[in-house]
Each structure stands twice: as structure tokens, then as C-alpha cells.
Amino acid sequence: GNSVTQMEGPVTLSEEAFLTINCTYTATGYPSLFWYVQYPGEGLQLLLKATKADDKGSNKGFEATYRKETTSFHLEKGSVQVSDSAVYFCALSVQTGANNLFFGTGTRLTVIP
Amino acid sequence: SQTIHQWPATLVQPVGSPLSLECTVEGTSNPNLYWYRQAAGRGLQLLFYSVGIGQISSEVPQNLSASRPQDRQFILSSKKLLLSDSGFYLCAWSVMGLAYGYTFGSGTRLTVV
Numbered sequence: 001g002n003s004v005t006q007m008e009g010p011v012t013l014s015e016e017a018f019l020t021i022n023c024t025y026t027a028t029g030y031p032s033l034f035w036y037v038q039y040p041g042e043g044l045q046l047l048l049k050a051t052k053a054d055d056k057g058s059n060k061g062f063e064a065t066y067r068k069e070t071t072s073f074h075l076e077k078g079s080v081q082v083s084d085s086a087v088y089f090c091a092l093s094v095q096t097g098a099n100n101l102f103f104g105t106g107t108r109l110t111v112i113p
Numbered sequence: 114s115q116t117i118h119q120w121p122a123t124l125v126q127p128v129g130s131p132l133s134l135e136c137t138v139e140g141t142s143n144p145n146l147y148w149y150r151q152a153a154g155r156g157l158q159l160l161f162y163s164v165g166i167g168q169i170s171s172e173v174p175q176n177l178s179a180s181r182p183q184d185r186q187f188i189l190s191s192k193k194l195l196l197s198d199s200g201f202y203l204c205a206w207s208v209m210g211l212a213y214g215y216t217f218g219s220g221t222r223l224t225v226v
Contacts, residue, residue, distance in 0.1 A: 043217040105156035
């Protein structure tokens with residue numbers, strides 16, 4: 001089946017620290033991979049995506065590389081800011097059917113000054 | 114460009130009262146539409162999705178129902194709210210066959226008292 005496992009939170013970091021949020025997946029077929037971000041009180045926004053192996057998605061200083069050999073899509077940022085405090089969701093999409101986006105449980109990140 | 118509107122943003126309702134949350138999409142035709150719920154501190158739970166007018170698929174048995182009276186309108190309803198219906202409700206849309214993930218609305222925070 002299709003599923004996403006992501007790092008349990010919450011994660012608390014000091015400003016300018018390095019961030020890694022782990023995400024691994026299982027999928028039938030060849031999935032696309034996504035990271036969504038949810039800021040407090042808001043809906044989800046697409047942060048970055050990768051559609052094939054070895055692709056690197058990047059946005060706002062965040063990066064994630066599609067690793068087919070380890071079935072992973074870990075989210076990283078070299079220097080976090082207070083404004084990065086949010087919940088981060090890893091997700092995969094398979095292009096079959098309408099119900100085709102599978103989310104992880106989300107990881108809450110808090111960045112303290 | 115495509116946009117998604119969801120309202121109201123917040124709602125406080127007494128137990129036993131009815132519910133109607135509305136979601137509309139602009140700038141696209143025949144989208145797939147989704148309702149998710151996010152309980153406090155929890156991940157995303159898919160409630161309903163729809164591939165066309167009048168076509169509703171339910172993912173979990175519950176006190177809620179969904180309807181799609183028009184191509185770009187998706188409504189979440191309940192005849193009698195329960196305390197356990199409290200949560201953050203998110204509407205989303207996608208286009209079949211493209212690896213672009215979903216686009217989410219800004220959410221409705223429902224508190225049942």
C-alpha cells in the first residue's frame with residue numbers, strides 16, 4: 001500500500017540551528033513526494049516537491065531530495081528562523097485514482113529566539 | 114489563476130445544532146474536491162472526496178455528510194453536531210492525473226460547545 005512515516009515531534013530548535021525532519025515512504029508504483037507547511041491557524045501550503053528519483057525540491061531555504069534507494073524525502077534547512085515555526089507534513093502522490101495523496105502525521109517545529 | 118474559498122473561518126456551535134461549511138473553487142473545471150479534519154494536535158484525516166457533481170466517497174463513518182451540488186462547490190454538513198466534531202476542517206482540490214498535490218483552503222475552526 002501507500003503510506004508515509006515521518007519523524008515524531010514536537011521539535012524545538014534555537015534560531016539559526018540546523019533542521020532535519022525525517023520522512024520515509026512506501027508506495028505502489030512511482031510516487032511524487034511533497035512537503036506541506038501549516039502555519040498557526042492556517043491551512044496547508046505546498047512547501048516543495050520532487051517528482052522523480054534524485055530530484056531536489058527547494059523553497060524558502062528548505063530542501064529535500066527524493067531518495068529512491070532509501071525511500072526517503074527528508075526535509076532540511078541550514079538555519080531556521082522563528083518564522084519557520086509551523087507543522088510540517090510529508091506526503092506522497094500516486095497518479096491513480098482521485099484519493100491519491102497520502103500524508104504523514106505531521107511534525108510540529110518550534111523555533112525559539 | 115486557481116483559488117479556493119472556504120468559509121466561515123471560525124464557528125462556535127452548540128451540541129445538537131446543524132452544520133454547513135462551504136468550499137468553492139475558481140479557475141478550474143471538474144476538480145477533485147476533498148474535506149479533511151484535523152483534531153487538536155493531530156494529523157489530517159480525510160473525510161470525503163468527490164470526483165464530480167453528486168459523486169461523494171466517504172472515508173470514515175461519522176456524523177457528517179458531504180454534497181457537491183455544482184462542479185466547483187463542496188459542502189460539509191451535519192444534522193446534529195457532537196462534541197467530537199470539534200476540529201479544524203480543511204477543503205482541498207486537485208486535478209486528476211497531475212503530480213501537483215492538492216491545494217488547500219484556509220480552513221474552518223469549529224468548536225462544538
